[in-house]
Amino acid sequence: DIVMTQSPxxxxxxxxxxxxxxxxxxxxILYSSNNKNYLxxxxxxxxxxxxLLIYWASTRESGVPDRFSGSGSGTDFILTIxxxxxxxxxxxxxxxxxxxxxxxxGGTKVEIK
Amino acid sequence: xxxxxxxxxxxxKPGASVKVSCKASGYTFTNFDxxxxxxxxxxxLEWMGWMSPKSxxxxxxxxxxxxxxxxxxxxxxxxxxxxxxxxxxxxxxxxCTRPAGSYPWFxxxxxGTLVTVSS
Numbered sequence: 001d002i003v004m005t006q007s008p009x010x011x012x013x014x015x016x017x018x019x020x021x022x023x024x025x026x027x028x029i030l031y032s033s034n035n036k037n038y039l040x041x042x043x044x045x046x047x048x049x050x051x052l053l054i055y056w057a058s059t060r061e062s063g064v065p066d067r068f069s070g071s072g073s074g075t076d077f078i079l080t081i082x083x084x085x086x087x088x089x090x091x092x093x094x095x096x097x098x099x100x101x102x103x104x105x106g107g108t109k110v111e112i113k
Numbered sequence: 114x115x116x117x118x119x120x121x122x123x124x125x126k127p128g129a130s131v132k133v134s135c136k137a138s139g140y141t142f143t144n145f146d147x148x149x150x151x152x153x154x155x156x157x158l159e160w161m162g163w164m165s166p167k168s169x170x171x172x173x174x175x176x177x178x179x180x181x182x183x184x185x186x187x188x189x190x191x192x193x194x195x196x197x198x199x200x201x202x203x204x205x206x207x208x209c210t211r212p213a214g215s216y217p218w219f220x221x222x223x224x225g226t227l228v229t230v231s232s
Binding site: 040049051052055061103105106 | 223
């Protein structure tokens, strides 16, 4: 199974500042035949199901604000919130869909400092 | 719009079974797989498996083999997940979810069903 490791477990960021979340896979999730990274990011607010933010590691889902961006390749990935807003308080999780079983990171809790 | 509406919270004793339903609307039910993902309190998301509503084919995570069964009723556009031989660490919120297309990232989720296993 591909293990997804996120860091940090939690972070507190001031409003308007940048939040950076890391996700590392135990093996490469870059598929060489199409040069795509099989990674998605989700946002989960308290008491709600996850919401898709990004897929293919860097493609923003329709309707997601452009302050959210994804980057990285191979085994190391980053989710960046460029200017944290109050409504961004949530847990963020990465997911690989390169191989079965699908696996998720443990989540990173983002709070306001 | 796509909606996945799940059945309500359940309480079971250890060793019992639970069956959670997920009613789909807003799209052609047989065109997209249904996946099940669970989340214990304060823990990360855990994928359990998938089912094709068109064929009934399934694929389960190794951890749940022999204990989970995913089925569907195409006439009512409803998917089901049954988990047997329940243990206390099966206490979790269970979500049904649908991929956006051919690849398994998930853009639609049910509201979640809390299953509590307690003696």
